Amino acid sequence: MIKKFNNKKTPMEALQLYLETLIAFTEKEKAVFLSLFSEIQLKKKEYFAIESEFSSKLAFISTGVMRAFFRNKSGNEYNKTFFTASQFVAAYAFITTRQQNVINIQCLTDCTLLIADFRQLTSLYTQYPKFESLARIMAEYKFAIKEKREIELVTIDAKERYTIFKKEHPDLENLINQYHIASYLGITPTQLSRIRSQKQKSLPM
Structure with a gap:
């Protein structure tokens, strides 16, 4: 599911190409979906999401590397996963359960992101059912990756x-x-x- 695209593509072009690998949008659906996103720049060590906050941000990484990590009670950090170009990233605990975020997401390099509010996306599910299908595809992929990693750590x-x-x-x-x-x-x-x-x-x- 992770695709790498030509670095010369603009962030919006890269997102559009990535979407085409996941689901067949009509031109109208594609235009509406892309309109939800705007480009931002984050510097190395800046945070995209912080534990204990309520974050509904969804981002597509155009360039850069991010990590998701948590801290134990002693303050020790444990990296859960890495996110790289042409991947979606979000505080999935809030998006899926509406509970406080339990992990931190931080830039390990300078990053260019396309960012949207996931609540806006969900508000369009009835009008554009494929948006919900796309969200389900992303959730299933994240679950599969999480399960694979948990198994690898113990086996x-x-x-x-x-x-x-x-x-x-x-x-x-x-x-x-x-x-x-x-x-x-x-x-x-x-x-x-x-x-x-x-x-x-x-x-x-």
């Missing part, structure tokens, strides 16, 4: 999780700090360094 070792991470996010290591990757994998930065060193040694000369 495979860190070295294999790192291999999967490299396959799914081949460019991220060059864009973000290693401790973010270690947190995502559920290991320490020292353990990640050891795994990377072992993999380098195993490569053919």
Whole structure:
């Protein structure tokens, strides 16, 4: 479901192309949907969503990398997932349950986003049923990714999780700090360094 598009495309063009991979909108439906979005820029370390707030924002990432993370009672941070170009991002706890957001979403690089209010989108479900179908597709995809990650964390070792991470996010290591990757994998930065060193040694000369 994650598609990468030509970087020369404008954010709106990239969103339009992405939508075409998910659902067949009429020209009118497409125009109405795109009209809900406006472009914003967020700097590295800025937050898109903060825990305990009520956020109905939905964003399409044109460029940049974001992370979703939570803090435990001791203040330690744990990365839940990463978001990259051509993905939707939102505080899904509020969108799906109308409860307070339970995670933080932060930019790990400068980001260009197309942002909309999810409440506006849902208000158009009756008039445009395909909007609801699209929201369901996105929710099902997020659930599948969440379930896959939870299973991986308890059934495979860190070295294999790192291999999967490299396959799914081949460019991220060059864009973000290693401790973010270690947190995502559920290991320490020292353990990640050891795994990377072992993999380098195993490569053919």
